[in-house]
Amino acid sequence: MTKDGGIKIDVWVNEERLEKLKAAGLAEIAREKFAGMMVLEIACTEELKDALLRKYPSAKYDSSTTHSIELIPREVKDGIFSTALRLHSTGPEVIGQFLQEKKD
């Protein structure tokens, strides 16, 4: 879980993704956000945020209200979700690992 004010990436979770989270024992960390829609909040550091924005220039950091990185391309979000699932984590290492793999 991210601390209040920490940088995060919201990955939306639908039924299909919830099943995968359940299988990985991670279902309880998905948080209900809006009218039954769940999110997985992936924590992000300042450095990782900058690296992500450099790699995906369409993405924007909302510094004023949500402190989340928005407009990340769909495939990238899919990749982040898979990495979180694989690492059994929502910590900053997820983004670290994801970017590391994208480098290769």
Place this chain on the structure above:
Amino acid sequence: MNNLGHNDKPVVEHIMKGEVEKKLHGLPVLPVRREIAHEVISMAYGFFTPVSGFMGRDEVTSTLSRMELPDGSLWSIPIVLDVKQEEIKRLGLKPSDSVLLEYLGAPLATLDIDEFFSYDLGKMAEMAYGTRDPKHPGVKRTMEYSGDFVAGRINLVNEPVFNEPFSEFWKTPLQHRQAFAMKNWKNVVAHQTRNVPHSGHESLMKQAWFAANEDMPVDEIHTGVLVNAIIGEKRTGDYIDEAILLGQDALRKGGYFKDNVHMVTFTLWDMRYAGPREAIFHAILRTNLGCTHHMFGRDHAGVGNFYKPYDAQDVLKAERDKLKIKPVFLRENWYCPVCNEVTNEALCGHENQSQNFSGTLIRSILTDGVKPTKRVMRPEVFDVVMSSADKYGFGSPFVTNEYLNSRQPVFNLQKMEVLAS
């Protein structure tokens, strides 16, 4: 049929018929940009009744200072055609000349020139939008005008041929009226939109339906919702036009509205984001389509913090006598986990638990391509938005630079011999 529009002026089409090419032969040709072409088409079909041409100085001044036309009709937004002095000189134009307006390399309309005039753009912007701040998109648009204008009546010479999916949703004002009559609608409530509908919008339309039905018995249904999308200038991040129309239509196709209470159409118009003045304009526009009621929610046609959330409702209240259409004023819908439904902030008492439909939130769900719960957006709407993204949006339901540069046009104009001569 009674085809009286705004201020009881008849809705009349201005379309040249018969041997058009011959009539156009030899006219000087003035190319126009998309915004102007859209306004020409809208005026020619009577969407802007009683305005049937580009305004002269007196009309602009009375619109700006008194919010009315010289004939006393309520009117809020200047409809002007700016031209460059060099262009006037190049074509040797003078008052009482006719000129052929050209768009997409084809003849569009004739303009019978009444007047040339110049206007202080800063003053025009400030009076229309209440500000000179160039961050206001309407102000920016005004300041980009050349400052020299040509006024006169227009006659459409080439009717636009709409591409799909627009062709399915295009209706002129007279065709709107015929369609309402076919459905036996006595009351029609207009929903102004530039959005793909989420469940909050859907509920607003349903609430408005009951308001618009007024005291009519419900054993037989004589009230409909007209979803009239604004199709015009796009900016990156907006929903693509195709997703808006098909998404709105999916609400009826999915059975969330019955066939006999719901219809989707569009109007060609560039939003000015003029808040209260734009609200008046929308009311006039939908009066001309034959609507009896019009939905106005929070911050109607506003932008940024230029207008207070209920400014538009206040001006509609003040100008109520000059409008034939009845405003239906609405507060926002939210999702309430206690009520366990999408409900209205005017009704639900669980303010602390309520969850607002925010555009950012819906956008983020759609960007991820994750199918929302039914309480957020109907699956049929989501599916059609995603397929529109693939078919028309280069993979995105939101406008990208690629969409702006390479989208398929909304309509085409037939080529005519006249320009070749």
